[in-house]
Amino acid sequence: MSSDVEEVARHWQVRGTVQGVGFRPFAYRLATELGLSGSVRNRAGVVEIDVVGTPAALAEYRARLLADAPPLAAISEITEITEIPEITEIPEGGRGTGTGAPVPDGTGFLILASSDDPASGPALTPFPEVPPDAGMCDACRAEVLDPADRRHDYPFTNCTDCGPRATIIDDLPYDRARTSMAGFPLCSRCRAEYLDPADRRFHAEPVACPDCGPQLVWRTGPCLPDRAEAVGPQALEFAVRRLEDGGVIALKGLGGYQLVCDATDGEAVARLRTVKRRPHKPFAVMVEDLAAVRALACVTGAEERLLSGSARPIVLVRPWPAGRPLLAPGVAPDAPRLGLFLPTTPLHLLLLRAAGRPLIVTSGNVADTPIVIDDEEAAETLGRLSDGILAHDRPIRARYDDSVARVVHGRPTVLRRARGYAPGALDLPIAAPRPLLAMGAQLKHTFTLAVGGHAVVGPHTGDLSHLAALEAFDEAARRMQRVHRVQAEVAVHDLHPDYLSTKAATAWEPARRMAVQHHHAHIASCAAEHGITEPVLGVAYDGLGLGADGTLWGGEVLLADLSSFRRLARFGTAPMPGGEAAVRHPLRMALSYLAAGEELGGRRPDRELFADVLAGIGDREPEYDRVLRLARTGTRSPLVSSAGRLFDAAAALLGLCDHADYEGQAAVRLEAASQGVLAEPLPWRIAERSGLRVLDGLTTLTALLTHRRDGVPVPELAAAFHEALARATGELVRTCAADTGVRTVCLSGGVWQNQRLTEAVAGELEDDGFRVLINERVPTNDGGISFGQAAVAAARLATG
Incomplete structure (x- = not known):
């Protein structure tokens, strides 16, 4: 270092996923390589770096902090504070050190013990992030399989690049003393690795071996x-x-x-x-x-x-x-x-x-x-x-199920955001002026904690109709607020009054609650994760959700931004005989469409075709006579405009699913039956009612029945049904785009878990020049609803 170049000091605060990912050891090694003096520490979930060197060396240091960060790190912001605090060393045994004793080096750069004092600086967002658990890395795998290694066959081997994080953390800053590893004191060899800057276990908090770790x-x-x-x-x-x-x-x-x-x-x-x-x-x-x-x-x-x-x-x-x-x-x-x-x-x-x-x-x-x-x-x-x-004997501090993902239309997408992804923070395109707790939906439940421009989607909970799931939700939400040092001020919930997530929100006083329509939340979840704030055409296809007019929706095209929406198109309605029972018995929905589906001027099944369906029911005909009476009279049969229920009806009419014991089973079987089959689309048509474009599903179901009676194989009909829905969706979007001038399309809702439909619709619309967005980092199903609720609430609060 040239003696005639004046050294300067900088104080940086680094925010993002920077704890539990080896960021402090990385900052230390990089400073040592560049010959810089100073220190690095965790302070209440933020990494603080005090560093002294030439301007050129500091510029390179800052650039490489971003470019060369550890693989599990995600830096969202580096804030520079001009008033640099005095660099002091906290002695081992001081507040919050755990095993994080200062690590000196000849350059005078130190890793200081962690502190739970809030970081200073007006530009800092006080929102510490918790790293997700990470799967076993290649280096640890090699050690476990190496008979000559001291960790051979040790099932709890980990390092800075892998292992438990969110599931063992009690509190932040992230030190061993604040995790469920606190009960496993380091042996001399593990401690030597922990304190060695050249070792990949340098300051890896869950480090363990057969001599000192879990058994x-x-x-x-x-x-x-x-x-x-x-x-x-x-x-x-x-x-x-x-x-x-x-x-x-x-x-x-x-x-x-x-x-x-x-x-x-x-x-x-x-x-x-x-x-x-x-x-x-x-x-x-x-x-x-x-x-x-x-x-x-x-x-x-x-x-x-x-x-x-x-x-x-x-x-x-x-x-x-x-x-x-x-x-x-x-x-x-x-x-x-x-x-x-x-x-x-x-x-x-x-x-x-x-x-x-x-x-x-x-x-x-x-x-x-x-x-x-x-x-x-x-x-x-x-x-x-x-x-x-x-x-x-290592306690689990937080519940995280396995995540589920896929690649659709060439894009990796998450269908269940849990271990490995949660609780990683997502950005909100419009920052929340007040901390929010978005309560989510009922099935595939998640919640979201939003603070400023950051949102953390909680772990997958399950079906809230179970008391145990509701208790797990409450426990996880309280824990997340404690760990992130945030107290939510506004509860955001679905319109449906019978969702237990909505009932949980009623414990909050009315002035601190906000309702968000289910399908608006779906579309907002997709738009927000892509940073979109301008209006989009949102194609929300799912089973059902309470609409803004008090009826049940599930097949909608919306003109939406993050704060508001307008319904442009929908699916034709049909009664749900017996309400939720129709979800478990798809044949109920099929008979309801045929007997009492919305009259839109298209073809309906004639008496002979309808009789063929009833004849196929056999000894259950008395049961379905009652179903038909419910549908025709509307007794205990709410109307629904749902893509999911139309899929149920098609699967039932093809004999693929009469009783569904899990959500979406009928649609899963219908997609499976169409696998690898090419077919021309069944007939479809679009009508207009009360200023809305309406997809006449009954015309398609009637054609399905006619072709089946004529002997067309079930796989070909299943494929033809998918093609009809894809073509009809493309036409709905094109006509709505012509009316509004909007060319960005968001596809969201549980029906878009159907890979064949998603790829067909996205491909067709992109060929027509539309920008098509799908959920990628949050689930397209109801597991993404809470993130959409948070995005909507943040936008509304930001505009007063």
């Missing part, structure tokens, strides 16, 4: 958590033996317990379905590596990158025609895609390698209830459902 335990039956039959490597052997014998085991994962069985054993899979009370919904399968994925499915490069990324989600991929026989038939019956994922932890890797076959790894719960995280609850509930529990 496996094996128990059978509903026994107390402190009764272990085997520990350490022997516990893993017990678990593998049960799997080889066709058993079901409970496994303590990162964000909760999981139920595991051999994916090639039909009897084991059938038993798992029984204990989970999950008769047909597809299971996800964990395999050892990408080679095993390729043996089961036709995967693209984008899908392989998604599978092997740090989030390690379940990825929906297209199975080989010959790939399914490698798995038990009951793994994913009638589903168009197969959910596969790679080991998220060394424990999963060791279990897979020892078992030597693909494993079903699913959430440790009974259908639609929250995943179990407590050891005593696991012993009591999962102990009765399984042949044993493979657990460990």
